[in-house]
Amino acid sequence: MNSLDNRKEMTHSNAGYIYILQNDSHDNLVLKIGLTRGKPELRAKQLYWGSTGVPEHFDIAVAYSVGDCVTAEAEIHRRLETYRINPKREFFRIDPGVAQIIALNTCENINKKLGLSVPNIVKFNNEKSTSYIKSIPDIPELENSKFETRVVPLLDFKLASVGTSVLSDEQIDQIQIAYLILAEICGFDSKEFVDNFSCDKYPEPEIVIWENIAKVYQIFDSGAFRSVEEKQEAYQFILGTSMLSGEQLENMISNTNLSFESMSSIAESMKKAL
Numbered sequence: 299m300n301s302l303d304n305r306k307e308m309t310h311s312n313a314g315y316i317y318i319l320q321n322d323s324h325d326n327l328v329l330k331i332g333l334t335r336g337k338p339e340l341r342a343k344q345l346y347w348g349s350t351g352v353p354e355h356f357d358i359a360v361a362y363s364v365g366d367c368v369t370a371e372a373e374i375h376r377r378l379e380t381y382r383i384n385p386k387r388e389f390f391r392i393d394p395g396v397a398q399i400i401a402l403n404t405c406e407n408i409n410k411k412l413g414l415s416v417p418n419i420v421k422f423n424n425e426k427s428t429s430y431i432k433s434i435p436d437i438p439e440l441e442n443s444k445f446e447t448r449v450v451p452l453l454d455f456k457l458a459s460v461g462t463s464v465l466s467d468e469q470i471d472q473i474q475i476a477y478l479i480l481a482e483i484c485g486f487d488s489k490e491f492v493d494n495f496s497c498d499k500y501p502e503p504e505i506v507i508w509e510n511i512a513k514v515y516q517i518f519d520s521g522a523f524r525s526v527e528e529k530q531e532a533y534q535f536i537l538g539t540s541m542l543s544g545e546q547l548e549n550m551i552s553n554t555n556l557s558f559e560s561m562s563s564i565a566e567s568m569k570k571a572l
Contacts, residue, residue: 314367315420316374316401317341318394322354326520327391328383330356331374331401333367338420359394363418364405374404377471380509393516396478460493463501472505479512483526483533511536514567518560531556532564539568 314335319342320326334341338361346355364370375382377400381392390397405417465473470492477484477491484491495501495508518524518532531554538550554561 312366312368313364315361315363316367316370316405317361318359318397318401319345319356320359320394321356324389327393327516329359329390329392329394329397330388331371331378331390331397332388333371335367339422358420358422360398360401360422361420362402362405363420365409365412365414370401370405370408373408374401377404377475380472380506381475381513391513393479393520396475399478400475460496463496463498465492465496465501469495469501469505472509476505476508476512479516480508480533483515483529507540511540514564517567518564521563528556528560532560535561535564536568539565 312335314333315338316331316333317338319330319332320328321330330345332341338358342356342358362370375388378390378392378397381390383389383391402417402419409415409417473492473495474488477486477488480491481488486494495504498504514536515533518536519529524532535550535554535556538547542550551561556564
């Protein structure tokens, strides 16, 4: 960072850091994402000593310098809203790697608008790397909503195809975040994954379903070391549980290589999700 960038950042009243914290009292997916105008490590200590509800100290996964930490925090929280555990708290249940991508991308965009250099990435030694499930909107509820204005008129196409619906920037961001969680095992590249949602007249319910699928999958994936085969089996099991019933579901269960414990854990999560 050159001296000019330093002067610019120092003169902005909201210059500071976005931090991502983890705590040994929580599972690996639970993150606290917040801001500080001081040193991230000092803020982590303040949060521990100032709270009677956290028995362990906070570990900082990473922190990013940003010219306007207030705007950055609000934007990151908005982008990750579906993964927020409590709307009144700054805790999210999401893969730490995905959270870091979204946080860094947001800080980069804000710094660019302010004419600043790319954020400094501050890493720390950290061995750890509710209304969580969203209800799925009903199609009738969307008939007179804002989503109807985003779709191509029915007479403009004969069969549902890519581009049937015009996805908003917010919807595309939601889809891409889910994709980051599922990229390793979903079998699509990023563009294909997004394009599939534009085939639906009302993509919003489908987006929520896949956000919930991503949530269930990351809970399974974070629980222990998983082989590629286990991950694929779990992904197929989650998809099957969300789409199949009766004999088809029974056949899928009888042919899976997942352990009974893994199936039970996924099924319990799926009860809340779909």
